[in-house]
Amino acid sequence: MGNTLCAIEAWDSRNRRQVDELMQAEGIRRDRNLSYTCGIFDENMRIIATGSSFGNTLRCLAVASDHRGEGLMNEIVSHLMERQMAQGNSRVFLYTKPQSARLLGDLGFYEVARLEDAVFMENRFGGFTGYLRQLVKTRQPGRSAAIVMNANPFTRGHRYLVERAAGENDWLHLFLLSEEAGPIPYVVRKRLVREGVADLSNVILHDSDAYIISSATFPSYFLRDEDTAILAHAKLDLAVFGKIAEVLGVTARYAGEEKSSHVTRLYNETMAAELPKRGVAFRIIPRLELCGEIVSASSVRQAIHDGQLEKAAFMLPESSLRYFESDEAEPVIKAIRAMDEARHY
């Protein structure tokens, strides 16, 4: 034995290089965004197993091929799980290669979705199946469509998209991203969406939980990453969405045309390619333009950021505008103004 598990710091270039070499040998791409990395060293200070984490996900898990069957992955996952718990994360997710899915299954992880070259897993028994069980209760007869939105905040552009999809279908399942990822809190985003679509009786509002465009399924949506990572995350995200669409009988997904955000544009392209394979048509709707200006949540945030509230105002439906004019919104407006980058990358 004589193996030692140690944290590997970002400045530790010698050992970082060893980790990179090990992962490369095992055919795993090193994630750009990692917050913690550890490794198991043998007696000769060679790294024979490694694992990392970012947020509530475990990443870059690898064991040297000549050290399989020694329970090294068990040690790595134990250690990373302990850290996750210490940070208050009892729901943990991971991506892995299909060959490793069984091993991680033995370590307490359950499969959520699978692609040819990747498996997405969670540590909660009945997590995703429980989510689907709740969703299926809202399944409706007739043509159903879905929209996934961040609504950060809900604009007249969102309203336009929702109206269009609700008009072309019997039912519209509207998924709101549950992830907190900006100055506008989730509860506010949700309230503005609910108020903004209150008059449309065939719209059903859902939380996306951790299963659609979350930091677990789609980390590169929130943090800058390379295109290969974005595309891989997008594909897996859509594999999960495919299951959601299936239980709801959703046959079409609507999205607004994207011109400015790079990651959303890549996501749209991936949807156009992947959704039809899963029996879901992808409908891309040109953005609403008002007075020659494209309406988007990014533009609203930018306008607030630049202190041009009147410019933001004409892009917002009455309910959202009422919020931004209220005292409640003051700290949020302050936070948006303090941001370096108000637009989505």
Next chain:
Amino acid sequence: MEIVKPAMAGTLESSDAQIMVEPGENGIELFLKSSVMNQYGRQIKATVLETLERLGVKNARVTVVDKGALDCTLKARVECAVFRSADASEKDIPWGGAVR
């Protein structure tokens, strides 16, 4: 004892078990995964439930990933997870009482 916050004890190494307890509402919900499920699944379940009962845990979501732990190990890991969840420090632990 009440499960206040999620807590974990134990490891995934051979002959150990990783126990996670979380607040729950519908009595004890036990999720068990074991490398010796077929041979000892029932006994592991009984040991975990008995330990929880002794500690007076009425509502909890308990996830066990067992790697062939002996009963005494299971018991110790469950106790530890419960105490961590309730933020019990050494002086609060009922040595000689529920823990013996």
